[in-house]
Amino acid sequence: MADFSADVVIVGAGAAGAACAQELRARGFGGSVVLVGREPDLPYSRPLVSKDYLSGAVGREATRLRSAAEWDADEIELLTRVSVMKLDPEARTVKLSDKRECSYDKLLLATGANVRRLRVPGSDLDGIHYLRALANADAVRADAQTAEHVVLVGGSFVACEVAATLTAIGKRCTMVMTEELPLSDVAGTQAGWFFARALQERGIETITSDSLERFEAAPVAEGQARARVGAVVTASGREIPADMVVMGTGAVPDVMLARSAKLALGETGGVACARSLETSAPGVWAAGDVCEFDSVPHGRALRIEHWDVAEAQGRAVAAAMLGAGGDFTCVPYFWSDLSDWCKLEYVGVAEGWDREVLRGSLEDGAFSIFYFDQGVLRGCLAVNRPDDLNHARRLLAAGGGLRGPVDALAGLTTDLSGL
Ligand SMILES: Cc1cc2nc3c(=O)[nH]c(=O)nc-3n(C[C@H](O)[C@H](O)[C@H](O)COP(=O)(O)OP(=O)(O)OC[C@H]3O[C@@H](n4cnc5c(N)ncnc54)[C@H](O)[C@@H]3O)c2cc1C
Incomplete structure (x- = not known):
């Protein structure tokens, strides 16, 4: 016998999970909804992690999608700092990290993605950061207080955004990327030329068509317990001094729970979903970064890491749970800000x-x-x-x-x- 039950359980309190919970209520659903998130914060805007929250322009409260009172008013049971440890789609139960078991009627898997970690020599040195959550931005900001020179590894959105944000608050930044030009993998060489110029004009050095080989430690200061990063060494042999490093090396879908529940995974590594976003297990849907869906306009399987797509999928799943779903057919939209220098927007794939x-x-x-x-x-x-x-x-x-x-x-x- 489960310890408690809910009509809908949502695993992951990010963009997709929060949107699904809100949409259920907006559509008049009166059943019980439990939204489980392993992060300590109320659902927040993740894009701010590399932009205004990282720069300090906005505080933690301003990142929240809604206040605690608003979640309460909607009678959505929001469990923060709680992980779903096990999903049993046949028994329709989840086991939580607080040891309780919850039975459900319908479930959304919205576990998002984790950073892609590069294992190279020196990668366990202090001062090497990855960025996904508010707590990571706190750590980067704290380290940046004493750092003068920051090296960014990667040439895509997160690395470009962080370089722009840290430069705007007075840090000297160097980017190392395998791309020929920043963002050229996703937007081509014409756009890459424009973004390279935008970054270089603000003093950001870009080392292109090169890759990370290893990190070197800085000389250990007296009383210092752990060794810190002191330089980044590239495959071409360049040694770039670094007081700290931020890695922008992509993300991988968080399919740990899906895999152990034996849900079908797709060719992109995400949870394979039908056009309605239902997974291989009846009564379980997926949305957001973790979801691989059969895109009607593209005629193939896609997994998209965009805020607006995650929200749209969360809302689509709410409709499907209430029997009003259909094929997910939205045109993907993405935006990115390089500090206040330039905003880019993108539609399609x-x-x-x-x-x-x-x-x-x-x-x-x-x-x-x-x-x-x-x-x-x-x-x-x-x-x-x-x-x-x-x-x-x-x-x-x-x-x-x-x-x-x-x-x-x-x-x-x-x-x-x-x-
Ligand atoms: C630094 C950064 C900047 C970005 N900037 C932009 C931007 O400018 N524009 C844009 O369109 N997109 C941007 N994105 C991408 C966008 O934020 C994501 O596509 C979006 O957050 C995906 O939403 P999601 O709900 O799928 O996953 P997430 O937002 O990652 O939420 C998933 C949540 O599920 C939790 N979780 C995972 N497993 C469990 C479990 N077992 N139990 C409980 N909880 C669990 C995770 O801790 C996480 O909080 C950015 C991403 C990052 C990392």
Whole structure:
């Protein structure tokens, strides 16, 4: 006999879990909802971890999605600092880290992702940070108080954002990346050129097409218990002095619970879901970074690490739990801020495009890039051109086919609503 029961159990109190809980109530669901999160904080905005929370521009309270009183008013039982240790989809029970067992009728698995850790010589030295949660940002901020020179490993969003944030608060930053240009893996070389210039203009050194080989320890000071990082050594043999290091080396879906519950996993490593986001176990759905879904517009399995997608999936699961679900068909949206220097927005998913069409001017910092694969629009990146993004979203929702030649997009006089 379980210690207690809930109509809905949500595992993971991040973007997807919180959105699902709220949507259940917004749709008038009156049953019991338990939202379990292993972090000590109330559900918060994770994107702030590398931006305004890291810089100190906003405090912990401002990161919260809602206050404790609002969760209470919705009668959502929010268990913080509690982990789900075991999921039994057949018995429909979960075991919690506080030793209690809870039976459920329906369950959402929204366990998110964990940082991808690189195991290289020296990786256990002090002063090497990864960034996922508020507590990680606290540790980076505390270390940055005495550090002058910070090395960022990685050339994607988290590394670029952290370099921008720490530079804006007066730190000297060097980035080491395997990419040819910052963000070029996800946005191509034209956009990469623009972001490289934006970072370099603010004094950030970028070491590109190179990779991390090992960390060297700094000389141990008197009374110091543990050795600290003192330098980053790259595969090409460069030795970059570092008072601290922040790793922006990606994330892997947290499928520990799913795997032990024998849920089917997909080719991206996420939990394999049907178009309705239901997993291989009846009554168990997945959403957010952990979820691999069969995307209707893309015609293939996708796993997306975007805040808005996680929220949209959480809401879609709430609808499905109440019998009002359908295929998950949203056009993915992502944004990123490099301090207050530049905001980029992205719609769609452009993995493996064969053509880029630039609209606007990279030099002026007002441009959009449309990514095509075999003549079909797959994604669009925009900096200071929000209208272009809206048109791209509309075109993507309609399947990405264009009437007329794709080159027409480049002309600023072309009316995109006619495409
Ligand atoms: C530093 C950083 C900056 C980002 N910036 C942006 C941005 O600018 N724009 C954007 O679109 N996206 C951004 N993202 C990505 C975005 O935050 C994620 O896509 C989103 O948070 C995913 O939501 P989620 O609910 O799937 O997972 P998460 O937000 O990771 O939440 C999952 C939660 O589940 C908990 N959990 C895991 N296992 C268990 C368990 N067994 N029991 C209980 N709890 C468990 C975890 O501790 C975690 O709190 C950023 C991510 C990071 C790390």
